[in-house]
Amino acid sequence: MRRVRGWLVRLGGTFRKSRTEAELSAELESHLQLHVADNLRAGMTPEEARREALIKLGGMEQAKEAYRERRGLPWIETSWQDLQMAVRALKLRPGFAAITILTLALGIGATTAVFSVVDRILFRSLPYDQEERLVSFGVKAPFEGNEFMLAPEYAVLRAQPGPFESMTSLTPGAADCDLTETNPVRLSCAVVETTFLSTFGLHPLAGRGFSSEDGRPGAPRVALISYGLWRARFASAAGAIGKTISVDGKPIQIVGVLPQKFEMPNLEATDLLLPRVLDEAALDRNHPRVILRAFGRLKPSVTIAQAVVGLQPWFQDSLRFVPPQFRSEVSLQVRSLRERQTADSRVAAWILFGAVAAVLLLACTNVTNLLLVRAVGRQRELAIRAALGASRIRLARQMLTEALLLAFLGGIAGFAVAYGLLRAFVIMAPEGILRLQQAALDFRVLGFCAAVTLMSAMLFGLAPSMDKPAPEWLAGRTTAGTGRGWLRQTLVAAQIAGSLILLAGAAMLLRSLWNIQNVPIGFDARHVVIAQISLAEHSYPDPTKQIAFFQEVESKLSRIPGTEVMALSDTLPPAGRTQATFFAAIDVPGRPRPAQGTGGMVGWRMVTPSYFASLRIPIVRGRGFTEADRAPAEKPVILSQTLAARLFPGEEALGKMMRFTAFDRQGPWRIVVGIAGDVKNSGLTNGGDPEFYIPWKNDPEIYVGRGFVILRSSLSAASLAPWVRSEIAEVDPTVPVEFATMETRVGNLASRPRFDAMLLSFFAATGVLLAGLGLFGVVSFSVSRRTQEIGVRMALGATPQNISRLVLLSIASWAVGGAAAGVIGAWFGARLLQSLLFEVSAHDPALLLTAVLILLMVAICAAWIPARRAAKVDPMLALRCE
Amino acid sequence: MGDKADVWQGTLALMILKTLESMGALHGYGIARRIEQTSGDLLSVNYGTLYPALLKLEQEGYIDSEWGTSDNNRKAKFYKLTRTGRKQLERETRDWRQTQEILAKFLGAREQTS
Numbered sequence A: 001m002r003r004v005r006g007w008l009v010r011l012g013g014t015f016r017k018s019r020t021e022a023e024l025s026a027e028l029e030s031h032l033q034l035h036v037a038d039n040l041r042a043g044m045t046p047e048e049a050r051r052e053a054l055i056k057l058g059g060m061e062q063a064k065e066a067y068r069e070r071r072g073l074p075w076i077e078t079s080w081q082d083l084q085m086a087v088r089a090l091k092l093r094p095g096f097a098a099i100t101i102l103t104l105a106l107g108i109g110a111t112t113a114v115f116s117v118v119d120r121i122l123f124r125s126l127p128y129d130q131e132e133r134l135v136s137f138g139v140k141a142p143f144e145g146n147e148f149m150l151a152p153e154y155a156v157l158r159a160q161p162g163p164f165e166s167m168t169s170l171t172p173g174a175a176d177c178d179l180t181e182t183n184p185v186r187l188s189c190a191v192v193e194t195t196f197l198s199t200f201g202l203h204p205l206a207g208r209g210f211s212s213e214d215g216r217p218g219a220p221r222v223a224l225i226s227y228g229l230w231r232a233r234f235a236s237a238a239g240a241i242g243k244t245i246s247v248d249g250k251p252i253q254i255v256g257v258l259p260q261k262f263e264m265p266n267l268e269a270t271d272l273l274l275p276r277v278l279d280e281a282a283l284d285r286n287h288p289r290v291i292l293r294a295f296g297r298l299k300p301s302v303t304i305a306q307a308v309v310g311l312q313p314w315f316q317d318s319l320r321f322v323p324p325q326f327r328s329e330v331s332l333q334v335r336s337l338r339e340r341q342t343a344d345s346r347v348a349a350w351i352l353f354g355a356v357a358a359v360l361l362l363a364c365t366n367v368t369n370l371l372l373v374r375a376v377g378r379q380r381e382l383a384i385r386a387a388l389g390a391s392r393i394r395l396a397r398q399m400l401t402e403a404l405l406l407a408f409l410g411g412i413a414g415f416a417v418a419y420g421l422l423r424a425f426v427i428m429a430p431e432g433i434l435r436l437q438q439a440a441l442d443f444r445v446l447g448f449c450a451a452v453t454l455m456s457a458m459l460f461g462l463a464p465s466m467d468k469p470a471p472e473w474l475a476g477r478t479t480a481g482t483g484r485g486w487l488r489q490t491l492v493a494a495q496i497a498g499s500l501i502l503l504a505g506a507a508m509l510l511r512s513l514w515n516i517q518n519v520p521i522g523f524d525a526r527h528v529v530i531a532q533i534s535l536a537e538h539s540y541p542d543p544t545k546q547i548a549f550f551q552e553v554e555s556k557l558s559r560i561p562g563t564e565v566m567a568l569s570d571t572l573p574p575a576g577r578t579q580a581t582f583f584a585a586i587d588v589p590g591r592p593r594p595a596q597g598t599g600g601m602v603g604w605r606m607v608t609p610s611y612f613a614s615l616r617i618p619i620v621r622g623r624g625f626t627e628a629d630r631a632p633a634e635k636p637v638i639l640s641q642t643l644a645a646r647l648f649p650g651e652e653a654l655g656k657m658m659r660f661t662a663f664d665r666q667g668p669w670r671i672v673v674g675i676a677g678d679v680k681n682s683g684l685t686n687g688g689d690p691e692f693y694i695p696w697k698n699d700p701e702i703y704v705g706r707g708f709v710i711l712r713s714s715l716s717a718a719s720l721a722p723w724v725r726s727e728i729a730e731v732d733p734t735v736p737v738e739f740a741t742m743e744t745r746v747g748n749l750a751s752r753p754r755f756d757a758m759l760l761s762f763f764a765a766t767g768v769l770l771a772g773l774g775l776f777g778v779v780s781f782s783v784s785r786r787t788q789e790i791g792v793r794m795a796l797g798a799t800p801q802n803i804s805r806l807v808l809l810s811i812a813s814w815a816v817g818g819a820a821a822g823v824i825g826a827w828f829g830a831r832l833l834q835s836l837l838f839e840v841s842a843h844d845p846a847l848l849l850t851a852v853l854i855l856l857m858v859a860i861c862a863a864w865i866p867a868r869r870a871a872k873v874d875p876m877l878a879l880r881c882e
Numbered sequence B: 001m002g003d004k005a006d007v008w009q010g011t012l013a014l015m016i017l018k019t020l021e022s023m024g025a026l027h028g029y030g031i032a033r034r035i036e037q038t039s040g041d042l043l044s045v046n047y048g049t050l051y052p053a054l055l056k057l058e059q060e061g062y063i064d065s066e067w068g069t070s071d072n073n074r075k076a077k078f079y080k081l082t083r084t085g086r087k088q089l090e091r092e093t094r095d096w097r098q099t100q101e102i103l104a105k106f107l108g109a110r111e112q113t114s
Helices: A002-015 A018-041 A046-057 A060-071 A074-092 A094-122 A151-159 A196-200 A227-234 A304-321 A324-329 A337-342 A346-377 A379-387 A392-428 A443-466 A471-475 A485-517 A543-557 A611-615 A641-647 A717-731 A742-749 A751-785 A787-795 A800-836 A845-871 A875-880 B009-023 B028-038 B047-059 B083-113
Strands: A134-140 A164-170 A175-179 A185-192 A222-225 A244-247 A250-257 A272-275 A291-298 A331-336 A528-534 A563-569 A579-582 A601-607 A619-622 A636-640 A657-662 A670-676 A691-695 A706-713 A737-741 B063-069 B075-081
Touching: A018 A046, A018 A060, A018 B028, A018 B047, A018 B075, A046 A060, A046 B047, A060 B047, A074 A094, A074 A392, A094 A346, A094 A392, A094 A443, A094 A751, A134 A304, A134 A337, A151 A164, A151 A291, A151 A304, A164 A185, A164 A196, A175 A244, A196 A291, A222 A227, A291 A304, A304 A331, A331 A337, A337 A346, A346 A392, A346 A443, A346 A485, A346 A751, A346 A800, A379 A392, A392 A443, A392 A751, A485 A751, A485 A800, A485 A845, A528 A717, A528 A742, A543 A563, A543 A706, A543 A717, A563 A601, A563 A611, A601 A611, A611 A706, A636 A641, A641 A670, A706 A717, A717 A737, A737 A742, A742 A751, A751 A787, A751 A800, A751 A845, A787 A800, A787 A875, A800 A845, B009 B028, B009 B047, B009 B063, B009 B075, B009 B083, B028 B047, B028 B075, B047 B063, B075 B083
Parallel strands: A185 A272, A222 A250, A601 A691, A636 A670
Antiparallel strands: A134 A291, A134 A331, A164 A291, A175 A185, A222 A272, A244 A250, A528 A706, A528 A737, A563 A706, A579 A601, A619 A670, A636 A691, A657 A670, B063 B075
C-alpha cells in the first residue's frame, strides 16, 4: 500500500515541478546556512565554513539531482522528453514526416483493407462444426458447373454411406416463395433433406431442427426460419416457434430458428428451410427426374482422395443412367466445401493478396530507407549530444521514440485509409464477390501490418544510432553515411522492381478489361429496356393461364407510346441460362447421331417475330419469323451461323430439316427458314454456345413461367417503367416486374474484371508512388551529402546541366537494374494472372514495355527535382558550408 | 571519510525515524548531525543523500514536513513523525532486531564449527 502511495505521489511530482523546485532550493540553502553557522561557531573562517558544508552535502547540484530523481518518476520524465523532442524533430522536417506517415498509412491501410476481404474468402472458417470434414460430391457433367446427383442414385448411396459419417442433400436453386398473409412478402425457400442440420453440425438457435418424421410423406408441413426473418417478421419473439404461417397459400408450422451466422452451403440467400418430403415416385430408378446437390461429412481421418476411391463402385453403377456415348464426359467429383464455395474467387483473392503483400513490402522498404537517410543526416546531432554526455542507450531510446511516434501516427492514418478503402470496396464491388458484405476491419491485421512496418523501420532506423559516434562527425564531415549507400540503393532498386511487377499486372488486367468491354456481343444493346416478369407458381399453376397472361401482356404493351419495337423472349443474351440441349441430341435427316460424346451444348430460345429487330440481330440469310409462323401447324426454326455451319457443314442450311429433344420429348421436324448472326450467350469472355430460335407460340406444350419484355425505345428505363408497370398491373397487379436497360445487363458482366483491374491498378499506382517517394528521398539525400562536392565542381566550371546529369547518372544504374529485375519478375509473375486475362498474353511485350516506360518516367521525375535543386546550389554557400 | 562507515540506504530511513521519534520535529541538518553524534561519529552521513530519503518517507506518509524557525532564528523545513510513521518505526525496529538475532546466531554457529 505504502509503496503504491509513494508511487502515486511521485507520479504527481512528475508534473508539479516548479513549486517543489523552489522549495528544494530553499531547504538546501537553509541547510547550508545552519551548517555554516555551526562551522563558524566551531571557529572556521567564513570561506572554510561554507566549503566544508558544501563538501558534506556532496555538492549542491548533485544533491538536487538525487532529490529530483526521488521526487518524480525519471523514466516517465525522460520518455516525455523523448516524445517532445521527437515531435519537435518531426515538425522540423515536415516533408520527411509527411512522406513517412503517408507511406505507412498507404501500406498499413491497403494491406489491412484487402486482407479483411481476402480473409473471408481464403482463411476464415466456415460457420459449420469441423468444416474441414465437409465435402460436396456428385457427378460432374459438361452442362452443369457444379457436381450434382440424381435422387435414386443418392438414395442408393445413402443406404451404403461408404466414406461418409453422414450425408445430406438439398434441392438446387432456392425457389421464390410467397408469405401469403397480411403484408405478403416474397421470400426464398430452400428444400433440404432432414439430415441437413446434423450433417453440417448446426444447432437451431431456438426450437428444434428437422426430425426424420418431417420427411415422411403426409407428415405435417414444418419449416425453419432464418435469423433475419425471425427478427424482421417476428421481432425475435420466442412465440414465433410453433406458429403457423401461410407459404404459397399453404399452412406451414415454424419449428425452429436458424443460427445467426447460418449460410447455405451453396451460399444462396435463404429465409425459409423446408424439409424435403421424399416421394417414392421421385425415387423411381428407371426414370430419374429429380436432381440433388449432395454434401457429406467424411468420417474422421478419411481424406478426399480416399473418399473418391470409396465412391468409385457407386459411381460406376450410376453410369448406367448416362447414355453410353456421353460417359466419357461425365466424372465423379468430390471437393471440400470451401473449394466449392470459393472456386471462382480463389485466384483473384490470391492475386489481390500478393499485390497487397508487395505494397506492404514496398512501404516497409520505403520507411526503412527514409529512416536510414534521416539517421545518417543526423549523425552530427547525435555526435554533439553524445559529446554533451548523452549515453548511447539514451540516444537509441530517442531514435526509438521517434520511430514509435511515426508508427503511431502512421497507424492512425492507416486505420483511416483501411476504413475508407473497405467502404469503397463494398460500394464498388459487383454482386457476387464472396462474403464482401460481411467483411469488417480486422484489427489483428491492422496490428500485424503496423508491427511489420515498424520492425523493419526500427531495425534499420536504429542501426546508425548503435554506431559509436565518431569525433569527426562533430565536424559534419562524414564518410560513414556512404558505407550504407549500397543498402539504400538496393532498397530503391527492389522497390522499382516490385512496383514494376504490380504495374505490369495492372496493365494486363486493364488491357483485358478493354478487350472484354469491346468484345462484339452480336446485338445492339443501346436504347433497349428490359422488363423481366416471373409468374409465381401458386397463382399460375397451369400453362394455359400463363399463356393467357403473356398474350394479354403482349397485346397491351405493343401499344405503348415511344416504343419502336416490342418483343418477348423466354431468355436473353449475353449471359444467363438459355433452354439447352446437347448437340448430339439434334437430329438431321439422313445422318446418324454421333456414337461418342455430347458434342457440347446448344442453346435455344423462344422468341416473338420482332425479337431480331428489337435487339438488331442480323438475319444473315433467309428470313426472320413472321406472325404466320406462330400458327400451331408451322414449325420453323432459325439457326445461328455457328450452328448452321456445324449441322450442315459445307451445305446450304436454308430449307433443311432438323429436330431436337426438349422436355424429354422428341420434338417435331422443323424447317430452317433463316440464319441469324452469332450472339454472345454465356458471358462475354466465353466462346459461347451455338443456338437456334423457335417462335413463341401460344402452345401449352411449352412451359413458360417467365419471360422478358424487350422494348427498343428512345425513352429511358425510368420513364418507360411506370407505363409498362401499369399496363402489366392491368393484367395482374400481383406480378412483380423488374426493369433494367440492356446496357446495364451487359455492363454488369464486365463488372468483375473491372473490379479486379481497378484494385490492381490502385495497388500499382500506390507501388509506383512509393517507389517514386523512395527514389526522391534517396536522391535528395545524396544531393545534400554532396553539396560541398557540387560547390567545388561548379567553382571549377561545371554547368548546372553537368551537375544535374551527375546526380541523375548516380541513380540511373540502380533504377535500370531494378527495372530489369522487375521485368524478369513480371514475366514469371504474370503467369499467375493468366486465368483472369481475356485475349491478353501474360507475356505481352508491349504491355511490359509500357509498364517499364511509366515507371522510368516516374523515376526520372522523382530524381529530377532534387537534381535540379543540386544544379541551383550557390558554389560560395556550398564551399562555406563547413 | 574513509575510516567512517557509509550509511546503508535502508538503515538510513530507520535512523531518521528513530531520530525523529526521540527528538521530535527537526530539520534536515539537525537530523544529519544527530545521526552522526548518536553513532559516536563512527558514521558519516553524506548530507546530500539525506534529502531523497526524507522525501521518500514523506511520500510514503511516515513523516510530515512544515516550514518553521530554528533555535537560532533561521527559516528551515521541520520534519516530524506521523502516526503511521511511529508504527512503521516499531515494525522496522522489530524486523531489524530479528535480522540481528538471526545473523548473530548464524555467525556464532560458524565460529563454533570452524
